[in-house]
Amino acid sequence: MGAGHSHAGPATAPSPAAAVARRRATWILAAVLVPLGIVTLVAMVLLWPTGDRGDLKLANPYAVAQGVTIETGTVQQVMQSGCERGQQPSQCTIAVTQPDSGGAPVQVLMNPDVMVSHGVKPGDKVRYLNLSKVQQAQSQGASGPQPPSYVFVDFVRTVPILLLAGLYAVVVIAVGRWRGFRALVGLVGACVVLAVFVLPGLVEGKPPLLLALVGSIVIMMAVLYFAHGVSARTSTALLGTIFGLGVTAVLAAWATDAGNLTGVGPHDAASLVNLGGKLSISGIILCGLIIASLGALNDVTITQASAVWELYELAPHTPARKLFASALRIGRDHLASTVYTITFAYAGAALPILIMVMLYDRPLLDALTGSELVEEVVRTLVGSIGLVLAIPMTTAIAVAVVKAAGAARLEAREPGHAELSETR
Incomplete structure (x- = not known):
């Protein structure tokens, strides 16, 4: 495997030149991510909801009259x-x-x-x-049926849903072990950010584009570092994810305006429209387009960063251009399956609407651009474009970082050890 990559003996300390190179790569990543993190946290504080919903109230569908x-x-x-x-x-x-x-x-x-x-x-x-x-109170003296x-x-679905959630947690932890557990905790944290920051902010009329970007970056920073550890590899994936989020946000803002996405088609959205106040349905759509891309972006950027590191460890003397091309070929294979995943996930969620549109017997283009399907179409296209562009960007960042860090090495493993070192 080359010098410095033996699995038999203890790991050797990096040379002074390699140590300097690694520190330089870490400082480069920190110089970008630390100011970005500070700006994000400041923006989160400034956008933090006050808790004042004004007159916005929606009747509880399970509320009952007195005596019922x-x-x-x-x-x-x-x-x-x-x-x-x-x-x-x-x-x-x-x-x-x-x-x-x-x-x-x-x-x-x-x-x-x-x-x-x-x-x-x-x-x-x-x-x-x-x-x-x-x-009984009304029937006294009344006649008729x-x-x-x-x-x-x-x-009442409590038991089956809890069983399904428990099975999901068991499977994730059994396969992913400690990292799977951390991923579940990160998922809970992401849901908390949505519940206490993004959703109340939308209700109070905060800028939806900023809400979505700030909330998404906070979620990705917390989830990636908590689930994958603090390392140059994770930081590289985070930078690629933020780039993809930026592209998605720009396209989502343009598509929401140019496509005249009103959101008044679905019954739930129509109910929100009638509430009035500062609530913006188009802003909700814009925020949703950005948040919907998080999972797929996280998936491809982590994969690309890992691919570059593994390829480099196998052949540390590979030129940067060739390393980029090799990792990008892996990214193209992953890209194809991920695009299918996004499309089929949205199609599955909108299956009843698809059947209704089919029964309308409308021209295909009219059906795809009609109010019933246009949001799903735009969500698929916007998310996929951000996803596609994040792959080469993440690959380029990873190649630059791994080259700057010098020849990476594998941690020596004793018999029974299962994982590679995460201190790269």
């Missing part, structure tokens, strides 16, 4: 029963449910849409409205 309660229970039996819908008698689906609070089973009227799309079966946990107390006393609200 929401209860949970387990379905024991499903049957058909006669009922009235408007002026027409009809057949309704009734779920005989045992309340979790105890007592006799109750007959819960099921939502017809739920029965068509999914249905209900014995053993399902459901949440339902208990209208019995209100109806009474509305149902128990009405389906939603399924």
Whole structure:
């Protein structure tokens, strides 16, 4: 493997020249990242939400009137029963449910849409409205048919979702070990940044482009260093990620304006529009376009930085131009699969909309640029462009850093050791 790369003996200390070169590379990275980190933290402090949402309030969909309660229970039996819908008698689906609070089973009227799309079966946990107390107060002296006393609200999904989340954590930690655990903790931290900084900032009308960039850089700095350790390799990946974020932000800002992305198509977005206040739907779309690119950018930049380091360790005397070309070939293979991943992920999330658009029997170009799909199309294109450009940039930075750091070496491993040194 060449001088200085033996796996049999203890690791030798780098030569004075190599040590100086490594320190020089570290200082170069620090000279770029430390001021950037300080600026980002200052911007985060200046943009930090005050907590004042003004008059913006959205009714809780599970809020109930006085005397009405929401209860949970387990379905024991499903049957058909006669009922009235408007002026027409009809057949309704009734779920005989045992309340979790105890007592006799109750007959819960099921939502017809739920029965068509999914249905209900014995053993399902459901949440339902208990209208019995209100109806008893209103039925005194009233005549005619009474509305149902128990009405389906939603399924209780707590147990399966927690099991799935637990399985996810077990798999990640089992395969990734300590690094997998750190990645999960970093993911939790990223969600906290979104919840306490980005989302409240959007509600208060803070600049969405700055919110997205500052929040994304903070997330990437924390996640990358926490999950992968503080090293020149991680710093290189971070620089490539920030470059990709910058490209994505510029394209997202242009596409949101030039493409007239209003966001008024989906029901949830329309509900936000009607709230008024300082909330900007186009700003939410812009912020979403940037944040959506984080995962893929992190993936390709870490891979490219690692590829350059590994290639250099195998052949430390490789010229910079040849090293760049070799690593870029790896990046092209990764690029193709990542672009497919982004496209199929968005297509899967928008599958019901895709089916609706298909049934509209519209021209393909009209369908892709219509309000139903245009946001997904723009998100895919903007994220992919930032991703593509981040690959050669990260590769170039990694080659420059690894060359400046001198001949890298592998840490000598005793039998049973599984990982290479991260002190490169």
